Amino acid sequence: MIGIISDIHGNYPALLAVLNELDKLGVKTLVCLGDVAGYYSQINECCELLQNSHAQMLMGNHDWYLTSGEGCPRSDSANRCLDYQRTTITDANLQWLCRHKSEAMIQGISFVHGGWKDPLDEYMKPSPGYFKDIPGTLFSSGHTHIPMLWEEDGKRYCNPGAVGQPRDGDPRASFAIFHESRFSIHRVPYDFQRTQEAMKAAGFSAYFYENLAIGTRLGGMVG
Numbered sequence: 001m002i003g004i005i006s007d008i009h010g011n012y013p014a015l016l017a018v019l020n021e022l023d024k025l026g027v028k029t030l031v032c033l034g035d036v037a038g039y040y041s042q043i044n045e046c047c048e049l050l051q052n053s054h055a056q057m058l059m060g061n062h063d064w065y066l067t068s069g070e071g072c073p074r075s076d077s078a079n080r081c082l083d084y085q086r087t088t089i090t091d092a093n094l095q096w097l098c099r100h101k102s103e104a105m106i107q108g109i110s111f112v113h114g115g116w117k118d119p120l121d122e123y124m125k126p127s128p129g130y131f132k133d134i135p136g137t138l139f140s141s142g143h144t145h146i147p148m149l150w151e152e153d154g155k156r157y158c159n160p161g162a163v164g165q166p167r168d169g170d171p172r173a174s175f176a177i178f179h180e181s182r183f184s185i186h187r188v189p190y191d192f193q194r195t196q197e198a199m200k201a202a203g204f205s206a207y208f209y210e211n212l213a214i215g216t217r218l219g220g221m222v223g
Contacts, residue, residue, distance in 0.1 A: 001026060002107060004160045004176040004183075005055075006033035006142025009062065010040035010085065011164030011212075012049070012198075014173040017190035018163050019053055025186075027177065031106055033142040034060025034113035036097065038078060039165055039218075040195055040209070041202040043085045047093035059100035060113040060143065061121045067098045077208065077218050084202060109138040109178060116141075126150040126157050140176070140183070146223065147174045147185045158183035169222045171215035 003022040008015050022030065032055045036046050039062075050057065065072055065082050066089070072078040089097075102119035104111045115122030116134050123144055124130075131139060131152070139157045146168050147161030161174025168174075172187040192212040199209040208218060216222050 002029045002031060002109070002178040003027035004031050004033065004140055004158065004178060005163050006113070006160050007035045007060070007145050007162035007164055008046050009035055009038045009164035010043045010046055011195050012042035012045040013192065013194040014164045014190045015046050015049055017188050018173050018175050019049065021186070021188045022175070025177065029107070030055040031111060032057050033111060033140065033160070034058040034100070035062045035142065036060070037066040037082065037085055038062030039081050041084065041198045043089050044093055047096060051096060056104065056106055057100045058104055058111060058113050059097070059102050059120070063097050063100065064120055067094060081208065109140055110136045112141045114141060114143045126152070128152065131155045131157070147176070149183055149185060156183060161185065165212070166215040167217050167223060169215050171213055
Protein backbone atom coordinates (compact mmCIF):
# COMPACT_ATOMS: atom_id res chain seq x y z
CA MET A 1 0.00 0.00 0.00
CA ILE A 2 1.40 3.39 -1.05
CA GLY A 3 0.24 6.76 0.25
CA ILE A 4 0.51 9.58 -2.29
CA ILE A 5 0.47 13.24 -1.26
CA SER A 6 1.19 16.52 -3.03
CA ASP A 7 1.04 20.30 -2.73
CA ILE A 8 1.51 20.75 1.01
CA HIS A 9 2.58 24.39 0.64
CA GLY A 10 3.70 25.00 4.22
CA ASN A 11 0.33 23.94 5.68
CA TYR A 12 1.54 21.96 8.68
CA PRO A 13 -1.86 21.17 10.32
CA ALA A 14 -3.12 19.72 7.03
CA LEU A 15 0.00 17.59 6.57
CA LEU A 16 -0.19 16.34 10.14
CA ALA A 17 -3.84 15.31 9.69
CA VAL A 18 -3.09 13.46 6.44
CA LEU A 19 -0.11 11.59 7.86
CA ASN A 20 -2.14 10.60 10.91
CA GLU A 21 -4.88 9.25 8.64
CA LEU A 22 -2.37 7.33 6.50
CA ASP A 23 -0.97 5.79 9.65
CA LYS A 24 -4.47 4.68 10.73
CA LEU A 25 -4.95 3.10 7.29
CA GLY A 26 -1.74 1.12 7.67
CA VAL A 27 0.23 2.82 4.92
CA LYS A 28 3.96 2.09 5.17
CA THR A 29 5.29 3.69 1.95
CA LEU A 30 4.81 7.43 1.44
CA VAL A 31 5.46 9.33 -1.80
CA CYS A 32 5.28 13.13 -1.90
CA LEU A 33 4.90 14.67 -5.36
CA GLY A 34 6.39 18.00 -4.32
CA ASP A 35 5.48 21.56 -3.42
CA VAL A 36 6.33 21.41 0.23
CA ALA A 37 7.07 25.12 -0.22
CA GLY A 38 4.84 28.07 -1.06
CA TYR A 39 1.69 29.80 0.23
CA TYR A 40 1.65 29.10 3.98
CA SER A 41 4.09 29.86 6.74
CA GLN A 42 5.17 26.61 8.40
CA ILE A 43 7.77 25.43 5.91
CA ASN A 44 10.25 24.09 8.48
CA GLU A 45 7.62 22.09 10.36
CA CYS A 46 6.50 20.48 7.08
CA CYS A 47 10.04 19.66 5.95
CA GLU A 48 10.90 18.08 9.27
CA LEU A 49 7.69 16.07 9.51
CA LEU A 50 8.26 14.64 6.02
CA GLN A 51 11.86 13.76 6.86
CA ASN A 52 10.73 11.99 10.02
CA SER A 53 8.11 10.14 7.98
CA HIS A 54 10.79 8.87 5.55
CA ALA A 55 8.75 10.10 2.59
CA GLN A 56 10.12 9.51 -0.89
CA MET A 57 10.23 13.04 -2.27
CA LEU A 58 9.88 14.77 -5.63
CA MET A 59 10.51 18.42 -6.34
CA GLY A 60 7.60 20.69 -7.23
CA ASN A 61 7.69 24.05 -8.97
CA HIS A 62 7.37 26.01 -5.70
CA ASP A 63 10.19 23.96 -4.21
CA TRP A 64 12.28 24.89 -7.23
CA TYR A 65 11.37 28.59 -6.89
CA LEU A 66 12.42 28.52 -3.24
CA THR A 67 15.67 26.64 -3.71
CA SER A 68 16.77 28.40 -6.92
CA GLY A 69 15.88 31.93 -5.85
CA GLU A 70 13.69 32.32 -8.94
CA GLY A 71 10.20 33.79 -8.72
CA CYS A 72 6.86 32.41 -9.80
CA PRO A 73 6.05 33.93 -13.22
CA ARG A 74 2.28 33.79 -12.63
CA SER A 75 1.60 35.15 -9.15
CA ASP A 76 2.87 38.08 -7.09
CA SER A 77 0.98 36.62 -4.11
CA ALA A 78 2.88 33.33 -4.41
CA ASN A 79 6.13 35.27 -4.57
CA ARG A 80 5.32 37.12 -1.36
CA CYS A 81 4.83 33.81 0.39
CA LEU A 82 8.06 32.41 -1.07
CA ASP A 83 9.96 35.53 0.01
CA TYR A 84 8.73 34.97 3.56
CA GLN A 85 9.79 31.32 3.49
CA ARG A 86 13.27 32.29 2.26
CA THR A 87 13.71 34.30 5.48
CA THR A 88 12.57 31.46 7.75
CA ILE A 89 13.69 28.15 6.25
CA THR A 90 16.71 26.57 7.91
CA ASP A 91 19.83 25.80 5.91
CA ALA A 92 19.37 22.09 6.59
CA ASN A 93 15.80 22.07 5.28
CA LEU A 94 16.77 24.13 2.23
CA GLN A 95 19.51 21.64 1.37
CA TRP A 96 17.05 18.78 1.84
CA LEU A 97 14.64 20.36 -0.65
CA CYS A 98 17.49 20.92 -3.11
CA ARG A 99 18.24 17.19 -3.29
CA HIS A 100 14.87 16.17 -4.72
CA LYS A 101 14.42 15.09 -8.34
CA SER A 102 11.48 15.99 -10.56
CA GLU A 103 10.65 12.41 -11.66
CA ALA A 104 10.66 8.97 -10.04
CA MET A 105 9.62 5.40 -10.76
CA ILE A 106 8.53 3.73 -7.52
CA GLN A 107 7.04 0.25 -7.38
CA GLY A 108 6.04 0.42 -11.02
CA ILE A 109 4.33 3.83 -10.81
CA SER A 110 5.69 6.79 -12.78
CA PHE A 111 5.57 9.89 -10.58
CA VAL A 112 6.08 13.57 -11.49
CA HIS A 113 4.89 16.82 -9.96
CA GLY A 114 3.42 18.42 -13.08
CA GLY A 115 3.17 16.24 -16.18
CA TRP A 116 5.24 14.05 -18.47
CA LYS A 117 5.86 16.89 -20.95
CA ASP A 118 7.09 19.20 -18.17
CA PRO A 119 7.67 17.37 -14.87
CA LEU A 120 7.78 20.59 -12.82
CA ASP A 121 5.16 22.86 -14.30
CA GLU A 122 2.68 21.19 -16.66
CA TYR A 123 -0.92 21.59 -15.55
CA MET A 124 -1.75 18.12 -16.72
CA LYS A 125 -5.27 16.99 -17.49
CA PRO A 126 -5.39 13.56 -19.12
CA SER A 127 -6.81 13.47 -22.62
CA PRO A 128 -7.32 10.63 -25.09
CA GLY A 129 -3.93 9.38 -26.24
CA TYR A 130 -1.89 11.37 -23.72
CA PHE A 131 -0.14 8.31 -22.30
CA LYS A 132 -0.02 6.34 -25.56
CA ASP A 133 3.70 6.79 -26.16
CA ILE A 134 4.78 7.05 -22.51
CA PRO A 135 6.21 3.78 -21.14
CA GLY A 136 4.36 2.17 -18.27
CA THR A 137 0.77 1.67 -17.17
CA LEU A 138 0.55 3.52 -13.83
CA PHE A 139 0.98 7.29 -13.49
CA SER A 140 0.54 9.92 -10.79
CA SER A 141 1.10 13.68 -10.64
CA GLY A 142 -0.03 16.68 -8.61
CA HIS A 143 0.29 20.44 -9.27
CA THR A 144 -3.34 21.17 -10.23
CA HIS A 145 -4.66 20.78 -6.64
CA ILE A 146 -7.66 18.91 -8.09
CA PRO A 147 -8.03 15.20 -7.27
CA MET A 148 -8.62 12.95 -10.26
CA LEU A 149 -8.79 9.29 -11.27
CA TRP A 150 -8.59 8.44 -14.99
CA GLU A 151 -8.13 5.31 -17.07
CA GLU A 152 -7.70 4.61 -20.77
CA ASP A 153 -6.52 1.53 -22.66
CA GLY A 154 -5.23 -0.14 -19.53
CA LYS A 155 -3.30 2.91 -18.35
CA ARG A 156 -4.29 4.40 -15.00
CA TYR A 157 -3.64 7.91 -13.74
CA CYS A 158 -4.17 9.55 -10.35
CA ASN A 159 -3.88 13.11 -9.12
CA PRO A 160 -4.09 12.96 -5.30
CA GLY A 161 -5.25 16.58 -5.02
CA ALA A 162 -3.70 18.97 -2.53
CA VAL A 163 -2.88 18.47 1.11
CA GLY A 164 -2.34 22.14 1.84
CA GLN A 165 -4.54 24.12 -0.55
CA PRO A 166 -7.49 22.18 -2.01
CA ARG A 167 -9.05 23.99 -4.97
CA ASP A 168 -12.14 21.90 -5.75
CA GLY A 169 -14.49 23.57 -3.28
CA ASP A 170 -13.86 20.98 -0.57
CA PRO A 171 -11.67 22.37 2.23
CA ARG A 172 -10.61 18.94 3.49
CA ALA A 173 -7.04 17.87 2.78
CA SER A 174 -6.80 15.42 -0.11
CA PHE A 175 -4.53 12.44 -0.69
CA ALA A 176 -4.48 9.12 -2.54
CA ILE A 177 -3.70 5.48 -1.86
CA PHE A 178 -2.47 2.85 -4.29
CA HIS A 179 -3.44 -0.65 -3.19
CA GLU A 180 -4.00 -3.90 -5.07
CA SER A 181 -3.34 -2.25 -8.45
CA ARG A 182 -5.92 0.52 -7.90
CA PHE A 183 -5.74 4.20 -6.97
CA SER A 184 -8.28 5.74 -4.60
CA ILE A 185 -8.85 9.34 -3.41
CA HIS A 186 -9.34 10.16 0.27
CA ARG A 187 -10.20 13.33 2.22
CA VAL A 188 -9.58 14.27 5.82
CA PRO A 189 -10.68 17.40 7.75
CA TYR A 190 -8.06 19.41 9.60
CA ASP A 191 -7.92 22.51 11.77
CA PHE A 192 -7.42 25.10 9.03
CA GLN A 193 -7.88 27.85 11.61
CA ARG A 194 -4.48 26.94 13.05
CA THR A 195 -2.94 27.62 9.63
CA GLN A 196 -4.84 30.89 9.37
CA GLU A 197 -3.61 31.95 12.80
CA ALA A 198 -0.01 31.12 11.87
CA MET A 199 -0.32 33.20 8.69
CA LYS A 200 -1.81 36.12 10.60
CA ALA A 201 1.03 35.92 13.14
CA ALA A 202 3.50 35.97 10.24
CA GLY A 203 2.06 39.29 9.06
CA PHE A 204 -0.16 38.18 6.18
CA SER A 205 -3.59 39.65 5.49
CA ALA A 206 -6.73 37.50 5.35
CA TYR A 207 -6.51 37.39 1.53
CA PHE A 208 -3.66 34.88 1.88
CA TYR A 209 -5.53 32.37 4.03
CA GLU A 210 -9.31 32.90 4.04
CA ASN A 211 -9.58 30.53 1.04
CA LEU A 212 -8.70 27.57 3.28
CA ALA A 213 -12.19 27.62 4.81
CA ILE A 214 -13.83 27.00 1.42
CA GLY A 215 -11.25 24.97 -0.51
CA THR A 216 -10.26 27.39 -3.27
CA ARG A 217 -7.35 29.32 -4.74
CA LEU A 218 -6.30 32.59 -3.16
CA GLY A 219 -9.13 34.99 -3.92
CA GLY A 220 -11.87 32.35 -3.80
CA MET A 221 -11.78 30.77 -7.26
CA VAL A 222 -12.48 27.04 -7.59
CA GLY A 223 -10.27 25.08 -9.98
